[in-house]
Amino acid sequence: MLTNIFISGLGGQGVVTLANLIAQCASEHGLKVSVFNSRGMAQRGGRVTSEIRISDNKNFIYGARISSGQADILLGMEIGESINSISYLKELGTAVILDYSFIPSEMILKKEAYPSQKETSELFLKKTKNLFFVDNPVSPYNIFLLGVFVLLIPLIDKELTFLTQSEVEKSILTIIKRETELSLKTFRQGYEYGAKLAESL
Amino acid sequence: MKKMIIGNQAVAYGALSAGIDIATGYPGTPSSEALTELFNFSQKNDPSPYVEWSVNEKVAFEVATGAAWTGKRAITTMKMSGCNVASDSILSVAYSGTRGGLVIYIADDPGAEAGMPEQDTRLFALQAGLPLLEASTPQSAYKLTRFSFELSEKTELPVILRLVTSVSHAQEMVEGDYSYNRLDREASFERDIFKYTKAGSAICVGQHETLLLRLKQAERIVADRRINRLNCRNCSDSTGFSVVSSGSLIPYVNEELMNFEDVPHLALESIYPLDENIVIKMLKKSERVLILEELEPVVEIMIRSLANKLGWCGTILGKMDGLLPRTGKYEREVILKGLEALVRGNRKRKKHENEPIVETPSIGFSEITGNKQNRNDLPPVSIKHPITFCAGCPHRGTFMALVRAIKRNRMDRNKIIVTGDIGCTILGMNPPFNSCWTEVSMGSSIGLAQGFVRGGIREPVVATIGDSTFFHAGMPPLINAVQHRTGFLLIIMDNGWTCMTGFQPNPGTEERFQGANTRQVDISRLVQAMGIDDLQVINPFDQEHSEEVLSQALLARGVRVVIARKECAITVARRGEVESVCVVDPELCNFCKRCLRETGCQALFVSDYEDREIVKIDTDQCNGCTLCITSCPTDAISTGKIK
Ligand code: SF4
Ligand code: SF4
Numbered sequence: 001m002l003t004n005i006f007i008s009g010l011g012g013q014g015v016v017t018l019a020n021l022i023a024q025c026a027s028e029h030g031l032k033v034s035v036f037n038s039r040g041m042a043q044r045g046g047r048v049t050s051e052i053r054i055s056d057n058k059n060f061i062y063g064a065r066i067s068s069g070q071a072d073i074l075l076g077m078e079i080g081e082s083i084n085s086i087s088y089l090k091e092l093g094t095a096v097i098l099d100y101s102f103i104p105s106e107m108i109l110k111k112e113a114y115p116s117q118k119e120t121s122e123l124f125l126k127k128t129k130n131l132f133f134v135d136n137p138v139s140p141y142n143i144f145l146l147g148v149f150v151l152l153i154p155l156i157d158k159e160l161t162f163l164t165q166s167e168v169e170k171s172i173l174t175i176i177k178r179e180t181e182l183s184l185k186t187f188r189q190g191y192e193y194g195a196k197l198a199e200s201l
Numbered sequence: 202m203k204k205m206i207i208g209n210q211a212v213a214y215g216a217l218s219a220g221i222d223i224a225t226g227y228p229g230t231p232s233s234e235a236l237t238e239l240f241n242f243s244q245k246n247d248p249s250p251y252v253e254w255s256v257n258e259k260v261a262f263e264v265a266t267g268a269a270w271t272g273k274r275a276i277t278t279m280k281m282s283g284c285n286v287a288s289d290s291i292l293s294v295a296y297s298g299t300r301g302g303l304v305i306y307i308a309d310d311p312g313a314e315a316g317m318p319e320q321d322t323r324l325f326a327l328q329a330g331l332p333l334l335e336a337s338t339p340q341s342a343y344k345l346t347r348f349s350f351e352l353s354e355k356t357e358l359p360v361i362l363r364l365v366t367s368v369s370h371a372q373e374m375v376e377g378d379y380s381y382n383r384l385d386r387e388a389s390f391e392r393d394i395f396k397y398t399k400a401g402s403a404i405c406v407g408q409h410e411t412l413l414l415r416l417k418q419a420e421r422i423v424a425d426r427r428i429n430r431l432n433c434r435n436c437s438d439s440t441g442f443s444v445v446s447s448g449s450l451i452p453y454v455n456e457e458l459m460n461f462e463d464v465p466h467l468a469l470e471s472i473y474p475l476d477e478n479i480v481i482k483m484l485k486k487s488e489r490v491l492i493l494e495e496l497e498p499v500v501e502i503m504i505r506s507l508a509n510k511l512g513w514c515g516t517i518l519g520k521m522d523g524l525l526p527r528t529g530k531y532e533r534e535v536i537l538k539g540l541e542a543l544v545r546g547n548r549k550r551k552k553h554e555n556e557p558i559v560e561t562p563s564i565g566f567s568e569i570t571g572n573k574q575n576r577n578d579l580p581p582v583s584i585k586h587p588i589t590f591c592a593g594c595p596h597r598g599t600f601m602a603l604v605r606a607i608k609r610n611r612m613d614r615n616k617i618i619v620t621g622d623i624g625c626t627i628l629g630m631n632p633p634f635n636s637c638w639t640e641v642s643m644g645s646s647i648g649l650a651q652g653f654v655r656g657g658i659r660e661p662v663v664a665t666i667g668d669s670t671f672f673h674a675g676m677p678p679l680i681n682a683v684q685h686r687t688g689f690l691l692i693i694m695d696n697g698w699t700c701m702t703g704f705q706p707n708p709g710t711e712e713r714f715q716g717a718n719t720r721q722v723d724i725s726r727l728v729q730a731m732g733i734d735d736l737q738v739i740n741p742f743d744q745e746h747s748e749e750v751l752s753q754a755l756l757a758r759g760v761r762v763v764i765a766r767k768e769c770a771i772t773v774a775r776r777g778e779v780e781s782v783c784v785v786d787p788e789l790c791n792f793c794k795r796c797l798r799e800t801g802c803q804a805l806f807v808s809d810y811e812d813r814e815i816v817k818i819d820t821d822q823c824n825g826c827t828l829c830i831t832s833c834p835t836d837a838i839s840t841g842k843i844k
Pocket of ligand 2: 592593594782783800802803804805818822823824825826827828829830
């Protein structure tokens with residue numbers, strides 16, 4: 001059994017840290033995990049993605065890349081980059097997307113329209129009904145998104161139930177060196193937000 | 202011991218475990234982290250191998266070779282483009298061979314994720330006549346790195362170790378000893394002109410023959426050590442099909458075969474020379490063979506010619522029959538397409554009668570086309586976040602000043618050729634500067650500029666290059682320009698670091714950041730020493746002065762050099778040395794957006810204020826360069842707020 005998680009966002013948003021937190025929990029739990037980060041242009045405001053593949057079979061040797069249409073889960077940290085990543089999502093996969101847009105100044109100057117939340121949902125709904133939008137995220141966004149995601153897991157994917165609140169908090173303590181307290185607080189805020197989101201279903 | 206590391210780090214630890222004495226390289230995505238890891242190790246550990254970031258791949262390879270000729274183990278690291286730079290020396294050293302293990306680690310990039318040609322180093326191995334090993338996972342990168350030294354010493358040949366982006370940047374748990382097993386070899390070297398020089402045709406041809414014998418020996422060692430594997434669930438039953446995969450594709454093919462029929466799988470991690478024994482074993486069992494490899498049909502060419510030599514008359518599926526693409530990274534879809542084609546042509550003969558019927562492949566061809574359809578109608582919109590200079594980057598100031606100087610001189614921007622070069626400075630080709638015209642290879646900006654001048658372009662030609670790229674390959678062409686009096690304006694953007702690849706030190710980096718026993722080299726003195734008198738230094742954040750200097754330099758004749766000097770904003774910020782940031786006074790901003798238009802700085806954003814829109818500055822991102830202040834007509838922006 002292989003679970004594929006695709007994360008997309010922009011440089012500076014903490015995509016790679018988010019991936020590391022999930023990977024840390026998985027390997028603490030005795031699972032095999034691989035991570036592939038594309039962050040060549042991270043410093044320069046460009047697209048950053050992370051591909052995580054998790055298997056419960058320690059001896060299974062697999063490659064680190066996720067093919068198009070194979071991500072069970074898409075975590076989107078920015079609207080435009082989430083749309084750019086749709087092709088990776090599996091038919092009926094799950095997308096958890098932050099309602100945050102970073103509009104390039106070129107588009108502002110040319111007065112080009114940036115996709116709205118509504119347009120974005122319409123695009124995603126063509127592929128899956130399992131779509132969660134996270135409005136008004138709290139900074140740091142990556143940790144907030146993780147909080148929301150962790151709460152939603154029992155509803156999304158039984159293979160990922162090792163990602164519990166306490167396990168993730170442990171990995172935050174190991175991995176996040178600066179402003180750890182803030183991260184824990186934000187993670188809990190995300191978790192509470194996730195609970196509200198789940199209730200409203 | 203197990204650690205979560207990427208393929209590049211696995212190469213580094215494999216090399217440490219093999220007891221290297223020296224490691225050299227030049228940064229280049231997707232290879233950089235290999236030498237970074239070794240460099241960091243050498244800074245923190247004693248004993249440690251000697252590690253240097255060399256000025257370019259050629260020099261790096263030469264330094265490593267010298268050490269290997271004294272009997273030490275050496276590794277040199279580069280991306281595939283660097284192999285071109287070093288190839289002159291590599292081809293020559295292949296003839297001489299080596300004494301200590303000499304490993305050339307090259308990272309290829311199918312899919313061009315780092316944006317360069319999809320060069321296939323396996324072809325270079327054929328050209329050089331050097332053994333090439335290719336790792337399929339970070340774990341195998343660790344093991345193969347160790348094995349490459351053994352192979353190199355047994356055959357006395359340099360060995361090429363190849364990883365592709367999908368492996369060099371993949372992170373997983375890797376079992377290894379994570380220690381430096383120093384070999385403590387005595388260095389020695391004996392004069393042997395028949396081996397180490399090319400003095401005379403007989404010597405060269407003799408060395409060539411030796412090289413070919415050593416390759417044959419490599420093939421035997423690889424076979425003995427069972428580097429390549431023929432896997433299948435139930436090999437005794439011949440299905441008539443086989444699939445061959447090269448390096449990086451092995452785990453992906455395995456993954457698909459789990460849900461497919463029982464097809465024998467020949468997994469090749471030693472690519473060149475071809476492990477003929479195991480291939481013959483595979484051919485004997487098969488009537489149809491599928492060859493899966495990214496980029497060029499290297500394995501396919503070798504297997505087809507072997508099959509031909511043997512008189513084997515089955516069918517080979519691959520790229521040469523037009524089935525599979527020669528470009529891009531192979532995704533699941535391509536692998537499935539190959540597998541489907543493999544079994545499709547021959548279904549009737551597939552099963553023995555009394556064998557339980559194996560489920561038809563759960564992943565069918567229909568699904569492949571299904572995938573394709575999905576991909577075509579999605580995503581209907583694609584948002585481009587253009588990569589631009591970081592907030593506070595001094596290169597932004599240089600390109601702003603250049604744009605302003607061209608305008609001040611009333612020159613036509615569409616006629617002023619600005620050649621670009623590799624590294625951060627090339628971002629000057631993106632909006633809002635739209636300045637650079639070309640990007641070819643390290644240092645090429647300066648050579649190309651001369652080509653344009655010699656070709657007869659009358660308007661001033663401008664070459665732009667960063668400090669590290671200038672040191673790497675910019676000096677030889679600049680010397681050429683001086684010697685031949687080919688006039689153009691060269692702008693060297695000196696920010697003190699090699700930034701695009703992750704802020705490695707270069708010869709221009711301040712000594713205090715370089716580590717012990719180093720010396721900073723001053724570009725302006727170098728340029729002067731080359732005989733260039735028309736040299737000026739600007740601070741790109743002083744726009745008035747920079748614009749003035751550049752506008753005059755554009756009009757001047759001869760080889761003139763302007764050095765735009767200011768340290769990289771990110772390295773300054775990482776040391777916590779940003780003193781002030783800028784803020785917008787919302788009352789004064791009339792939302793003319795000139796700041797956005799001229800700087801394109803990502804710290805600027807549009808926000809609401811009372812009932813209108815204004816521009817604001819994200820103080821977390823701003824590094825206080827003050828360039829936006831020079832754009833604002835209403836003096837709405839000011840500096841001062843301490844972070
Ligand atoms: S240039 Fe000045 S006035 Fe114009 S939008 Fe920017 S801050 Fe506002
Ligand atoms: S907001 Fe202005 S001062 Fe700050 S980094 Fe950007 S251009 Fe420089």
